Amino acid sequence: MRNWEDIVKDKLEEPDGTLPESVFAEFQARRSGAAPAPAARRSPLVWVVATAVAAGLAAILLLRKPSVPEDSIRIVPQPVPTVAVASDSTAVEAEEPLPVRPLIAQAPVPKAAAPKTVAPKAEEPEVAEPEIVEPEPVRPEVVEPEEEPTVSEPVAAEPAVATASPFVPQNTPARSVDMHIAPAAGIVAGGGLLAALLAPIAGKGDLMSEQASSYSEPSYGNPLDCNPPSFLNEVDHFTHTFPFKGGLSVGIPVSDRLRITTGLEYSLYQTRVSFTKSGEKKQAAHYLGVPLRLDWSLASNRWLDVYVGGGASGDWCVGATHAGIDIPRDGFSFSLLGAGGVQFNMTRRLGLYVEPEISWTFPSEKRVLETYRSAHPFLFSVATGLRINLDK
Amino acid sequence: MYRELDEQALASYCSKRDRLAEEELYRRYADRVFALCRRYVGDADEAKDLMLEALIQALDKIDTYTFRGKGSLYGWISRIAVNKAINRIKRQRWRMVPLDARVQDNIPDPTEEEMVTVPREKLLAWIAELPDLRRAVFNLYCIDGYSHQEIGKMLGISETGSTSTLTKARKQLKEKIRQYLKEQDR
Known part of the structure; x- marks a missing residue:
């Protein structure tokens, strides 16, 4: 008994003779060079990208000030002419x-x-x-x-x-205006999206949460000073800045849609600690995390991958400073992740990703710092970075 | 005169830009190459363009053809057509991978008697409905006889990816065949 695939093969391999005679005429015309081959069909995305690039270039050109080199047309003030008063030949004082x-x-x-x-x-x-x-x-x-x-x-x-x-x-001296057009005209889609997503981070506290606290743990203070009277019991409130996340990621395909994603991720949590007596001090906490996630590809092509995924991450606080002075750090923390992302494929194996991410950090007694994460255990953040796609 | 030429002689005449020999090559192989292209790209018009491109490229490069026995000329031309079809599939802007959670597992294979009743055009239509990658892998493996390793190199995917894609393609086709047979039984 034959396999059903062999029967499919037999049915489809042989021609059915449906090719019209006009195709032969077209073949003769193309072969003789009379009829050119039809233009390759382009998908609408080509036009979208072309339009975006054209819009970017147009915007740059509009913002560009004209350059006036020194050896171009100059403004030359002329002596003031005498104004005529009378037209007769008698001498008239000018x-x-x-x-x-x-x-x-x-x-x-x-x-x-x-x-x-x-x-x-x-x-x-x-x-x-x-x-x-x-x-x-x-x-x-x-x-x-x-x-x-x-x-x-x-x-x-x-x-x-x-x-x-x-x-x-x-009175204005002629000078040449030297302008340079930024070379960023080529990066349109990825850079624009990245800038839009990072704008809250670059802004001055656009996404902040204020937290008044009577927090007076002795860990806030100079570790060299066991009993700093200026710090203890003086914290008024915390103002947390939206965290920054960036990293290097590796994608390991499991199937045509499934991929394991891991890597190294750096997070920066900045907080302004307001004291009643000594004013505001800046706290910065640096974390390195190793995420492990399973991603499902929704759609992909040569330039773009859109995916969703879920997993977990372990984070270590590698450094914490308060007003420039090292302070005790958080211990290891574990969190669950859910992410959706877009990856721009720069090359076959290297891509730039932007991932809005939701994470939930397990409570831990090892946490000693007040950060955006401790204030928001259920945290929304945006991670970005480079991803290496293995075996793609 | 050209109808009696064997493949090697026909290729030799074509290499000398003999117009009648080129037309004979078209008459011999255009239908089969068209059928091959139609399996890969799904659309008849696109398959026609692909077939013409493949034949013209084969005639332009006929000097590089080496006779390796009967059927080798069609094999050489079909390889050109397959490469062109694969390149076209890889150039596709969006490779939408459908959410096929509804595809059943454990669909029984159609029997030989059942497959005889399935028309060729239906098979072509169902294969055309497959996503590009699944369609390419199914054609390359099941019909054109490429290995998963070769398919992986041609399509830029892993062997594991090729295997899993073929599994999904088979499941999708079997489901279509089963639905058709069920409707015929009513």
């Missing part, structure tokens, strides 16, 4: 020059070159602009005589135009 100096954009010229425009009055500009290569002061021989104000009329018309110009005012 009025006092206008207080506003005209500004003209001038292309770069060698220092020895003569200026393009001719000022009607030999008057050096008052503004000292050492960085500008100013044109030569108007030489007396080219200055129009004051008795002929009509010559200056066309020039006098210029200030009205120049004052309305958007150019930099005369």
Whole structure:
């Protein structure tokens, strides 16, 4: 008796002759080069990523200030022209020059070159602009005589135009603005999501819990000082900062969807301890944890993995400081984890993960520090880091 | 004249860019390659494009073909088609792995008599409904005869992953066959 798979194989291996004649014509056309091969179909995700990259580049370009190198167009203040009062040939005293100096954009010229425009009055500009290569002061021989104000009329018309110009005012030295476009345009999706998730951590106490406590255990204080009167019985309240978690993880596939995840995770718990007499002191506690979790892949492709998982973690407090002074540390703690995550696959084996995580820490007598974790045994946190995918 | 050529001679004429020999190659193998591609990609139009690409690539690289006995030319062309199909599957943007908690365990294997009543088109349709990875592994192992080690290398998965994927593919197909047979019995 034959296996059902062999029967499937026999049925499917042989052709059924359903290929239409038009396919042969298409083959001939493609072979002769007349008909190009159809364009590869792209999934919508390509367009999403392309749009995101384009939006990122557009945002960077909009924020970018234009650069004005020194050898580009410069703003050159011009001497104030004489304003014409009468048009008859009788000598008329020229009025006092206008207080506003005209500004003209001038292309770069060698220092020895003569200026393009001719000022009607030999008057050096008052503004000292050492960085500008100013044109030569108007030489007396080219200055129009004051008795002929009509010559200056066309020039006098210029200030009205120049004052309305958007150019930099005369006292502002021209300088080149050196701008650099951040090279982060290529990382769009992963970096944006990471920044959004880490914003509460980077913020100043966006997610904090205040806890008034009459906590007066002698462990709060300088361990070198057995009875520090300034600390004992003076804790007013604790302000815990949202913890930071990051680490290096390893994913070991069990099946096409199941994976064991473990690694090393660093957590930072920062607390501001407010004392009634001595004000606020900063406490920092550093933990190293080894999580062990079973992850279930919901969807994955070459660039992205979306998964959920659950497991447990053991944490050791490797350091604790209070106002920069070492203090006694928490003992070993054990917690249960539930996490959902997104992993951006940078290479076939290396990915960047972002995991919102819920954990519950078992109560322990070995805990001596007041941290975000002790205040919230049922803790929501966001872990991020690098993951090495074994045998993917 | 070209219809009587053996594989080695046909390949030799094709390497000289003999247009009639190339058309003869198409007539001999296009149907089978199309059937192979249809098993891998599921969609008939996509299978047609894949088949044409495979045949054209085979003709472009016919100089690299080495005759190894009867049937080796089709085997060589089908290997090109399989590689193209696998590359297309790997380029898929989303490999949605369905939650198949409802697939029963311990589904009895269909008998030979039962399988005779199952139409070819139904089998093709059910295989097309499989997720990409399961479909590829089922085709490569059960129909094209690749080992799990070879499948793992081609698809970038482990041998264990290939085995478990094949198990799931078999379960899913058996369930479809059982449902069809149940409806036929009514």
